Amino acid sequence: MKTIIVPVDFSTASATAAEFAGNLAAFYGADLLLYHAYEIPVALSEYAYPVFDVGEMQKAALHELEILKENTNAKLSRTITIHVTAEMSVLEAGLPSLCDVVNPSLVVMGLSGKNALTRLIVGSNTIKAIHYLKYPILVVPSKGEFIPVRKIGLACDYKLVVETTPLELLKKIVTDFRAELHVMNVDFNNRNFEPSMIQESFVLNELLKDLKPEYHNIEAEDIVIGLNAFAKSAKLDWIVVIPKKHSLVQKMFGRSHSQELLYHSTVPILCIHE
Numbered sequence: 411m412k413t414i415i416v417p418v419d420f421s422t423a424s425a426t427a428a429e430f431a432g433n434l435a436a437f438y439g440a441d442l443l444l445y446h447a448y449e450i451p452v453a454l455s456e457y458a459y460p461v462f463d464v465g466e467m468q469k470a471a472l473h474e475l476e477i478l479k480e481n482t483n484a485k486l487s488r489t490i491t492i493h494v495t496a497e498m499s500v501l502e503a504g505l506p507s508l509c510d511v512v513n514p515s516l517v518v519m520g521l522s523g524k525n526a527l528t529r530l531i532v533g534s535n536t537i538k539a540i541h542y543l544k545y546p547i548l549v550v551p552s553k554g555e556f557i558p559v560r561k562i563g564l565a566c567d568y569k570l571v572v573e574t575t576p577l578e579l580l581k582k583i584v585t586d587f588r589a590e591l592h593v594m595n596v597d598f599n600n601r602n603f604e605p606s607m608i609q610e611s612f613v614l615n616e617l618l619k620d621l622k623p624e625y626h627n628i629e630a631e632d633i634v635i636g637l638n639a640f641a642k643s644a645k646l647d648w649i650v651v652i653p654k655k656h657s658l659v660q661k662m663f664g665r666s667h668s669q670e671l672l673y674h675s676t677v678p679i680l681c682i683h684e
Contacts, residue, residue, distance in 0.1 A: 412440035415514045417505055417535070419446065419450040420474055423520030425481075426550060430678075431518035433556035434548075435490050438586070444478060446471050446496040447504040466499060471496035472643045477601060501535055502542060511543045516680075518548045521672055531535075537672070540653055540681045546579065548648070549672050549679045559587040562680075563594050563646040565637055565671075568607040571614045574652055576682050581636045583650075583680070584621055592644060596636040598629060634670045641677050 416431045418424040429443060435442045448471055450464065475494035483489055497504055509517065519536045538546055562584055584591050593614070597603060615625070626644075630636025641649055651671060672679050 412438060413443055413512050414440050415443045415445055415505075415509065415512060417445050417447070417501060417517070417519060417539070418475070418478060419535070420478070423552060425478065425517050425520075426552065426554060427520035428478060428482045429485050430550045430556050431516075431548075432486045432490060432492070433481075434518070434559075437556070437558055438488055438515070440490075442482075442490060442492045443484075443512065443514070444475050444492060444494045445505065445508055446475055446494075447499045447501045448496065449500060451499065461621045465644045467641050468496060468498070469681070477527070479659065484644075496516065502538065503673070505539065506543055509543065512521050514545060517543065517545050518550060521549050521551065540672075544683055546680060546682045547683065551676055551678065554678055557647050559589050559647045561588045561592065561620055561644065561646045562587070562648045562650060563592045563637070563641060563644070564650045565633075565652075566593050566595055567602070567611050568595060568610040568614065569604075571610050571617070575614070575617065576652065577617055579682055580650065581618075581621060583682075589619065589622045589647070592646065593618070593623050593635060594628055594629050594640055595626070596628045596633045598631045611677055616629045636672060638675055641675070648678050648680050649675060650682060653681055 414431050414435050414539070416424070419429060428442075432442055434440075448467060450467070472494065475496055479494055483492060483525075489553045495508070503519070517538060517539070528585045536547075536549060540549075545570050564580070583589075590674075622653045626640060628636040630639065637649060649671070
């Protein structure tokens, strides 16, 4: 049975993601698994005694998950099977382990807010998961509403397409949803053009020919603005990005185009790895 995992922290963003994932599971014919990882609060001083009982925390976490399960099912057009699980763990360790056991079709996570503080608090777990989790992650915008998936856009820079394109997974997703595939490249006055990109585009066309994709060259100075404008005009349901591996300096001081897209997109972003 196909399974969609939703890590939840009981925030508004994760509740939105759970509802979206529930509708997606109903459409996709999958089960839903709501997952919560919690930690024991650190004592404020060396003289403080622990006031939290692990058993009570587990019980409370499962209770909150059951409430979220009921609320989620109540909002869906039809009832689906929803499982819940909670464990004492950091999300970065617990989520990959759970995924290795369940082998989910998708992990759905929420992302809320555009100001710096909200990004730090709410978005950090999602951003980090995109980098450490090898499973596909669908990031749902704060006001994301589920729409049956019919049009999927792939953001592509025509660089090392064989080495960086997860071909089998991309084909499976497009085929499972019986969706149209639109390949998008954004540039402005050939600012990012390299001669090798011509050959790379031919290679990608050959790799994807059985999906019969449409190709689009988008003229825009800003990649994120260009992708969002095209997604709106073409009525895309999802945008697929392949987060590239960046150097340590870029990770520390820069912000990737895919990360900016996550915060500014009005449609869900599916992140799949090289």
